[in-house]
Structures are given as C-alpha cells and as structure tokens.
Amino acid sequence: MILMKVSHFINTIIEEDIESGKHKRAITRFPPEPNGLLHLGHARAIITNYTMAKNHGGYFNLRFDDTNPVKEDISFVEGIKEDIAWLGCEWENLFFASDYFNEMYQRALLLIKRGKAFVDDLSAEDIKKYRGNLTTPGKESPYKNRSIEENLQLFIDMKNGVYLDGSKVLRAKIDMTSPNMNMRDPIIYRIQRAHHYNTGDEWCIYPMYDYAHPIEDAIEGITHSLCSLEFEDHRPLYDWVVKYCEMEKIPRQIEFGRLIMANKVTGKRNLKQLVENNVVMGWDDPRLITLSGQRRRGVPPEAIVDFINALGLPKTQGPTEIDMLDQFVRDHLKTSAPRTNAVLDPLKLIVDNYPEDKVEYLEVENNRENEALGTRKIPFSKYVYIEREDFIEVKPNKKWKRLALGIEVRLMHAYFVKANSIVKNEQGVITEVHCTYDEATKSGSGFNERKPNGNIHFVDATHNQKAEIRLFEDLILDFKDKDIPFIEKINPDSLIIKHGFIEEGMKVKKGDRFQFTRNGYYSVDKDTTKDNIVFNRIVSLRSSFKKKAV
C-alpha cells in the first residue's frame, strides 16, 4: 500500500510520543473476533492502525481476539486474513489471543494474590441485581471478602473444572459505586465448557474482553491501541488491568469514531442474519459492504483505501453516503479499465443499405485516456444491437442526443446512421429499427460536414457473445425507518439480471474489470463458466441525462 500523509488527532498524539521519547516507534494492531467477516467499517480500523504504524517506523499486528469459543470459528480467521491482505495491509505478526491464555491465567493469579480479584458465587441474575443501574450505585457481592488463599484455591479449581458452567466467576475488585458501569467489579473470567478452535478443550475458563485485551496489547508491546468510540468507557478499566497485572509495557488506548455507511447493513449479527436466511448469495454478495462483497463486486482495494483516508479520522459518527466511495472507484478505473461495448437491453437495428453478408472490422482504442491499453477490432455488419433506451420514435426535445425516426446519430467507431422506420409486434413493442448509413461518415475518416445528433454504441448482432449482467440496487428499502426490522424491508428487486451481448473478441477472466461504454464499470463474477459469462456492475458512470418522469 502506498502510504498516505494523514493528519488527525491520533497522528498528533503519536508524533508527540515519539518526539518526547516516550516511544521510538508506533506498534499497532487490528484485533477482530473471528465470528463473522469484515465490512467497510472495519476498513477504517485496519487502515488506520496499519498506516499509523508504518508512518511512524513501527509495525502492525493482526491478532484474533478469540476469547469466546462459543461464537468463533476458524473459517472466519481465513476470511479475515484474506480481506486484510486484499486491502494491502501487511501484518508483521499473526497472533491469537488464545495463545496468551496461560499468561492471562498467571496474571489473574497475581491479581488474586494482590487482593485485587475475588471469586464470586453469585448467580448471573444476582450479579445483575447487585450491579445497580445507571442512576443507582451497585452493592458489593457478599463473596467479595473471601481470603486471598480461598480465592486462589477457588480460582484454581475453576480452572481445573471443579465447578459447573456459570456457577462462579472471577471478578476484579474495583468500585461498585462507580458511575462508570464497567468499573463495578467487572467479571474477568467465566466458566464455559466449549471447544475452542485453537486451544481445543484445554480450558474451561475463558477471560473476558476487558481483562484480556489490555494484556494482549501489553504482551505484544502495542504502543497505541486504536479502537472505536464505544470503548471510551472501558479505558479506565483497560488502564486498571495494565497497572494491577503489573504489565511491563504500557499500551495506550485511543478511540476514534466508527465509519457508518448510509443505508447499508453492518454489524456482524445483522450480516449473519442476511447470509443465513439466504437473502443474499453469501458473505461476499456484491450488495453487501463486506470487504469480501466489495471484492467480488469488483471494487479496487485502492479505492477503499483512498476513500478511508479521505474521510479522515473524526470522532463524529454520521452516516457517509456510498456515492463518495463510488467516485473513488471511478477514479481508479477510469484509466486502468479497458473500455468495451455491451448492450444490456438489446434492440435490433438494421442498416438497410449495408451489404447483406459484409462484415468489417473496425479498429477501436481500448481506452481513449490511456493509449497504453492498445486497440482492438470490433465487427460491424448490416445487423447490430443498440440499447433499447437509445431509441425513441419521435425526438422529444432538443436535449435528446440519441436515435429517433428521421434523426441521424453516430454509431461510435462506425458510421452515422439515420433511422427511417420501425417494426412493432402485436403488443406494440418495437422489435426492429431500420436505418441507412452514410459511408462517408466512417469513424476516423475526418468527416466533419455535419454533426450527428449524438453518439450511441452498439454490438454487432451477428458476431458477439452473450452475457449475464447483474445490476445491484439497495438491499434494504426505507432504511431510515427504525421501527421496522431491516429483515422485513428487503428490496425484492435489489438484484436485476440482464441478458445482453458483449463484443465478439472480448476475453474475460474472473475478476477482470471493464468499462461498458456509456454505461458503467463491470467486473467478471466468480459465477462465470465456459457457457455463461457473468458480470457485476461495480458502479455506473455518472450521468447528467435525466429521464423525464413518464
């Protein structure tokens, strides 16, 4: 990844820490829980952590925060690694929180010995009651004053499987009256007999996030632990753990605002619901803003990086419109993607005065703005397909820059054609448009005696390839109405499948990206087979053409 200069409050903090000599370099980490795949929101955390480390002489770790075996799965570990690598954020080390379970256990023992933790026999229900609420202080557990020796033995027995799941927990002794709920003697270990993908059945007690995370950071020598705003309230606890567990290295947690995309489903639980109910094709459905979905759709990773960097790192958390990302996608594809003609909704155009069996091959540049992409030959004959929306019987106004009866347009790269008549079927649908061409107007001939009424593209009707083209619309309708669960407002037409034609000579490979002239950017989907080429619309071209409300 090309490093970008960034300027925001976290960058400033890191620079000050380096100037003051507190740290020589920045070491950061991205700590996903492997309970689902990542989305655009995570890209901010990944890119920020990565960029801050790289810009300050340090490195970036990928650490799976796998302290809750009942929710986690190895399959997500692989998927997440793939997503991060795709973004170009190389990690220095790949770690698992579960690799530190023994050290965490030892530190817990230390906490008990220092009189800073105790084993609580209260039920989950009672713990909740004792905790109080936002306005009422909590009450201390009746078990808080056990002796150090008793706590030690109890905790060791917890670890050794003497007690049932849920029957006991280890809690930090902090302050039941704290206005910060996180400080009301937080639970730091629970008993949970579950198979862990990494540690198997070795443990029946698992550390809680608030206890595990600071230890993980300290073990790895993380200097700046960057996370999102909702953890601000956890920071005092984070610091408490680092202090009383007597960690040698002191990491500092700093929070930034989450990235929220307008009208998009985020949250692993919600995404999982869409996937499991088969509302979408999978975690990598192009309508999702999962990184895998964006990858499958054809979004270049560089566009995501640029988008994230352009957003900065604010503490505000307003919804960002997807249009902004779209523009970065276009910027990246503008000169890099070859341009080609495709007709999604074909209408046959017959050139009456063109010889019946003649086929000529016209030389066409692959990208006017990037000559390095070379040229290709496209066939042209008496029969071609044009986009149905490029023809109208009667030119409605001077703004109409396409074909109409009596009107002449340029078939891009070929000739000017003038529409003369149409054929309709019984339903009144136009099935053919008949036109005549003017040989003198051939592209490249320098003809300039008159101007056409516009330029439209075509695909030859006798020499072409068929293609399935997938267009994507909003997955959720009326997203803002929070009273209705999103699962009940799925857009039935969020996936539109077109069966159209692409150029005869087009060679496609899964993942390739193209611009379909006058239409948009498309990529070759993984569903493509020998007999069925499938394209995904990545993003449409911008258009100032407004269809008159009919």
Place this chain on the structure above:
RNA sequence: UGGGCCAUGGCCAAGUGGUUAAGGCACCGGACUUUGACUCCGGGAUCGAUAGUUCGACUCUAUCUGGCCCAGCCA
C-alpha cells in the same frame, strides 16, 4: 435519569483566537466532447442555541438543546 463522547452547507470533512470559513461527494448552471462519461469554468454555509471572556471567537468559559455509547458470565 448517573457517567462518557459528539455537534461546521443535503452527506463527509479541514479549521486549536485575527482566513473572503479548505477540500471531496451530491446538486444546479455553462464550456468542451466519437462515452449525456472524462476534463474545465461557475454556483451556495457565519460554524446546534444563548450568555460571557476578548480589541477580535468556528476556535476559550458557562448554561441549554440535540445525537451516540454504557446497566452481557459478548467483543
């Protein structure tokens, strides 16, 4: 309601006492054009509110209003 955080044009976002208040997206004009694309030109905010401090405030203080987060043996 106790605590924490946030508040700049339709959206995102620079700005940390003195600027005509950057920029991007979107939108609206116009030029150019073998993509109604691209490119180029032009268009709009007094900074949540109020009261202070100050020669001077988007930037400092107070109060208010609005939004987000916290009462999992999730992360």
